[in-house]
Amino acid sequence: MSGVTVRIEGLVKHFGRVEALKMLDLELKPGELVAFLGPSGCGKTTTLLLMAGIYKPTAGEIYFDDNRVDQLHPRERDIGMVFQSYALYPHLSLFENIAFPLRLQRVVKSEVKRKVEQTAELLGITEQLQRRPGMVSGGQQQRAALARALVKEPQLLLLDEPLSNLDALIRLSARAEIRRLQQDLSITSILVTHDQAEALAMADRVACFSVGEVQQYATPDELYERPANTFVAGFVGFPPMNLIEGTFNGGFKAKDLGVAVPDGHSGGKGHLGIRPEDVRFDGDILGKVLLIESLGRDALLTLDVGGNILKAMAAKGMESRPGDEVKLSFPQQWLHLFDVNGERLDR
Amino acid sequence: MRRFGAPLLFLLPASVLILLFFIIPVFVTIALSLTDLSTATIRNPSWVGFDNYLRLFSDPFIPKILGNTARYVILTLTFNVVMGLVLAILTSLIPERWGDNFRSLWLLPRILPPVVYVFVWQGIMARAPFGIISEITGVNQSWINAAPWTTIILANGFVGASFGMLIFTSAIRAIPRELFYSAAVDGAGTLQTVRRVVLPLLRWPILFVTVYQTLSLLTSFDYILLLTNGGPGLFKTTVWSLHAYKLALSNYFGQIEFGLAAALATFLVIIGVLVSVVYMRIFNFNALVSQPKIEVN
Amino acid sequence: MPLLPQRWRLFVILLIVIGLPILTGLVWLILTSLFDRVHGLIPQGPFGPENWRFLVEPSIQGRPPVWVALFNSIVFSAAVAVIEVLVSAMAAYAISRMQFPFRRTYLGFVLMLHAFPAISLIIAIFYVLRILGLFDTLMGVILVKASLELPLGIWLMKGFFDNLSWEMEMGALVDGASRWTVFWRIALPMVRPGILALGTFAMLSAWGEFILPFTLIVSGKSWTMALYLQSFMGEAFTDYGLMAGVGLFYVLPVVLFFLLGQKYLLNIYSGGVKG
Numbered sequence: 003m004s005g006v007t008v009r010i011e012g013l014v015k016h017f018g019r020v021e022a023l024k025m026l027d028l029e030l031k032p033g034e035l036v037a038f039l040g041p042s043g044c045g046k047t048t049t050l051l052l053m054a055g056i057y058k059p060t061a062g063e064i065y066f067d068d069n070r071v072d073q074l075h076p077r078e079r080d081i082g083m084v085f086q087s088y089a090l091y092p093h094l095s096l097f098e099n100i101a102f103p104l105r106l107q108r109v110v111k112s113e114v115k116r117k118v119e120q121t122a123e124l125l126g127i128t129e130q131l132q133r134r135p136g137m138v139s140g141g142q143q144q145r146a147a148l149a150r151a152l153v154k155e156p157q158l159l160l161l162d163e164p165l166s167n168l169d170a171l172i173r174l175s176a177r178a179e180i181r182r183l184q185q186d187l188s189i190t191s192i193l194v195t196h197d198q199a200e201a202l203a204m205a206d207r208v209a210c211f212s213v214g215e216v217q218q219y220a221t222p223d224e225l226y227e228r229p230a231n232t233f234v235a236g237f238v239g240f241p242p243m244n245l246i247e248g249t250f251n252g253g254f255k256a257k258d259l260g261v262a263v264p265d266g267h268s269g270g271k272g273h274l275g276i277r278p279e280d281v282r283f284d285g286d287i288l289g290k291v292l293l294i295e296s297l298g299r300d301a302l303l304t305l306d307v308g309g310n311i312l313k314a315m316a317a318k319g320m321e322s323r324p325g326d327e328v329k330l331s332f333p334q335q336w337l338h339l340f341d342v343n344g345e346r347l348d349r
Numbered sequence: 350m351r352r353f354g355a356p357l358l359f360l361l362p363a364s365v366l367i368l369l370f371f372i373i374p375v376f377v378t379i380a381l382s383l384t385d386l387s388t389a390t391i392r393n394p395s396w397v398g399f400d401n402y403l404r405l406f407s408d409p410f411i412p413k414i415l416g417n418t419a420r421y422v423i424l425t426l427t428f429n430v431v432m433g434l435v436l437a438i439l440t441s442l443i444p445e446r447w448g449d450n451f452r453s454l455w456l457l458p459r460i461l462p463p464v465v466y467v468f469v470w471q472g473i474m475a476r477a478p479f480g481i482i483s484e485i486t487g488v489n490q491s492w493i494n495a496a497p498w499t500t501i502i503l504a505n506g507f508v509g510a511s512f513g514m515l516i517f518t519s520a521i522r523a524i525p526r527e528l529f530y531s532a533a534v535d536g537a538g539t540l541q542t543v544r545r546v547v548l549p550l551l552r553w554p555i556l557f558v559t560v561y562q563t564l565s566l567l568t569s570f571d572y573i574l575l576l577t578n579g580g581p582g583l584f585k586t587t588v589w590s591l592h593a594y595k596l597a598l599s600n601y602f603g604q605i606e607f608g609l610a611a612a613l614a615t616f617l618v619i620i621g622v623l624v625s626v627v628y629m630r631i632f633n634f635n636a637l638v639s640q641p642k643i644e645v646n
Numbered sequence: 647m648p649l650l651p652q653r654w655r656l657f658v659i660l661l662i663v664i665g666l667p668i669l670t671g672l673v674w675l676i677l678t679s680l681f682d683r684v685h686g687l688i689p690q691g692p693f694g695p696e697n698w699r700f701l702v703e704p705s706i707q708g709r710p711p712v713w714v715a716l717f718n719s720i721v722f723s724a725a726v727a728v729i730e731v732l733v734s735a736m737a738a739y740a741i742s743r744m745q746f747p748f749r750r751t752y753l754g755f756v757l758m759l760h761a762f763p764a765i766s767l768i769i770a771i772f773y774v775l776r777i778l779g780l781f782d783t784l785m786g787v788i789l790v791k792a793s794l795e796l797p798l799g800i801w802l803m804k805g806f807f808d809n810l811s812w813e814m815e816m817g818a819l820v821d822g823a824s825r826w827t828v829f830w831r832i833a834l835p836m837v838r839p840g841i842l843a844l845g846t847f848a849m850l851s852a853w854g855e856f857i858l859p860f861t862l863i864v865s866g867k868s869w870t871m872a873l874y875l876q877s878f879m880g881e882a883f884t885d886y887g888l889m890a891g892v893g894l895f896y897v898l899p900v901v902l903f904f905l906l907g908q909k910y911l912l913n914i915y916s917g918g919v920k921g
Contacts (some may be wrong), residue, residue: 639833
């Protein structure tokens, strides 16, 4: 199997008067894994179901390579899909679950057996094939669901929150495994998730969704380092970026806080962003410690800086207690500048 | 149209059957009621407008039949609701397993084929040596003939009580446990709990069962047909629906009167529509029609 | 109720007392069928196989053999159950899971019919069957009986389909199934409890059905057990022993079903209404 190029042009989806997806343009390269990241109700699952053909688009076009597919029935699209609940058929054994797509294609029996066993082997569930879904663990169910999606060697793999029903421990290993499989098979894939860590760890590129629109479509590094707007800045990265509302006029001023910014921006009102891990504990900005939360190796401090509440990450060794005064600096290369509408200023 | 080919295919068999045996019959009933179709005019019936309805008003037996119907509905209904309530409460006051067994026992009359059920009643009410009542009381007579109304109401009641029983039982089960606990903490005994907590909360189910059963009793006649066939004597236990049935479909005085019977049935159909509307109100209809999540067919 | 009253045994006794007539009836039926003569509930004569002669006699006073009636009853209830379950399930699936114009209206209509006392249409149905040429045939009564219970069936099955997982169905579509395949291979197997419940109900209800065959069937060869037993009623001399035998014979399958499926039945006989 080799992946397709996926092209989405002007895709719109309304449910009655609700605009679930406003206007989407997106392209996936062959073999790429793209994550759709966003909070619930942002349109990412809607988009996935449009790709699958479960929903019909209100407007717009979807192409797999050069074939327009948006009006095709799901079964004509040659896709594999894994659902959050796995959607395994409870009345069929894992073997029959995985074989289901092949049976529908009327593949000959011996071939079905060979392919199912090969796929099961790949996912390490050979032992469980004769059991029903209710009799195996969550992790094994998830693998079976993946096997069912992969067994017919689809040209596109859709993953709808495939890991969110797993225990935290298994989730980490499953993440790595799905990524390895996807790369080995070089199958174009879309992963829908609300977990930014998952998206950043697994995806080649991430489309960050909010209220029916893609806010930014970029590599994980770019998303983290150059968020396109305050939504992405606040959603990607944990703990989230500090966003301070204030005024740019050569420097940045918010209440009693003054910060020097690159290029001496003077665009009027806007937002200054800095990640908690980028705040340095040396310099001349004074802050008062309000709260200390231990994160194990580090500690997360809540600070009052000139009337603004900020978070900062401090190494464990630093002795400070609520009420203490600390000295801070905001290194210019780590500052993010956004205009009054939340758009990044230095694109 | 191709888009909706699949749902149409799925709905086709049901739609055809409903059309044939619900919708068309409603119109046939109304249409027949405007003709003089009977054994005498079977070859060339003619439209007579509302003559059949006017005949109903002048028929000397109609007041008697109306009275019978009222008696049948009111007494049976009372028995059904009261017995249903008593059974639901009593079976809820004893351990679950026992409760289920008693509820099943009361379901039995409804599940038994009506012919067998009625036969057992006939046997019990018969003359000695078979009739138990005759044996016990020492008065050897056909009790169905002696007390036809009592028999009809009891026989119908034992069948009908289970409906109320089941509805009330699930309503009682739906009462939050905390209410019972707090009543107990407040010092209420069993009777007081039933009176002050359970009964007030059963108001809606009781209203529902009453309305629903009133209207369906108005149209039912199968047990009367089997038990007394409307007798003994002239129209002694004939109710409206039975009268309509016999006018049209059994050889009553050697004369079958479709037109007149259909006029009687039209009233029943109207009642049927009323039941249905009441029924609709009970449900939160909008909650039942959420949009399907798959848009392809 | 959550708290068991101290005197619950008293209530059990009370329930036994009011339930006594039902038990008495059953005992009477059994005893009367088994003994030559019964006075009330007290068997007088010897054990009487005479009451069961209908099983071997080819014809009792011109009636068809009981086996014909039994066969017809079996065909009747099986066919009604199969048609009712299948047609209801198909319609319910469409209403529950598919998009089409007037879906709301259709469901509202079915819900209304669910409460409609269909027996009030019997006169017109008699006419419709005559026109269709199905009068006095088992097929005709089967269709009528199944149709009259369709609204209940559709309503009940819709409830079961409503609870199916959407993802399961989406998965099947993506796997390459059509809606038709999804219905047969995924949805139907998953609503098995509903099929069993409706099937049992339909079967029992058809098994006992009297008015429809009584009205729509004339010839002895199409008699069902209900008509067979009813034909003994209202004769000048009532042979209670024989009738009790026929009655017990007729009722045995019902009792079996009843004992097997109590739980299902308690649910369905409230007509799918939640109190």
